[in-house]
Amino acid sequence: MTTAVISVSAQCAADDIRHLLVDRRIRRVPVVQEGRVVGIVSRHDLVAVMATEWVCQVCGEPVRGEHPPGMCPKCQATSEQFVLQEQPPGA
Numbered sequence: 603m604t605t606a607v608i609s610v611s612a613q614c615a616a617d618d619i620r621h622l623l624v625d626r627r628i629r630r631v632p633v634v635q636e637g638r639v640v641g642i643v644s645r646h647d648l649v650a651v652m653a654t655e656w657v658c659q660v661c662g663e664p665v666r667g668e669h670p671p672g673m674c675p676k677c678q679a680t681s682e683q684f685v686l687q688e689q690p691p692g693a
């Protein structure tokens with residue numbers, strides 16, 4: 603992996619990533635988990651990310667993101683254990 607590239611972890615809050623993109627004047631940033639790039643987040647994605655939440659079926663941990671996390675940050679369950687939590691209308 604290249605340390606010169608700015609990256610974020612899958613556990614990063616969407617709001618923190620948005621600030622990073624603005625501060626660094628970049629449009630997208632790779633998401634790294636355990637040394638592997640698991641995705642790319644762009645400013646456009648963040649709009650969807652902020653409104654999307656996944657819930658771990660094992661421990662109930664909510665994780666915001668366009669895609670389910672590679673691993674549950676709380677119980678280490680795999681991404682298959684995450685179900686999309688639709689935001690209630692008007693939330």
Ligand SMILES: [Zn+2]
Nearest residue numbers: 658661674677
């Ligand atoms: Zn979990």
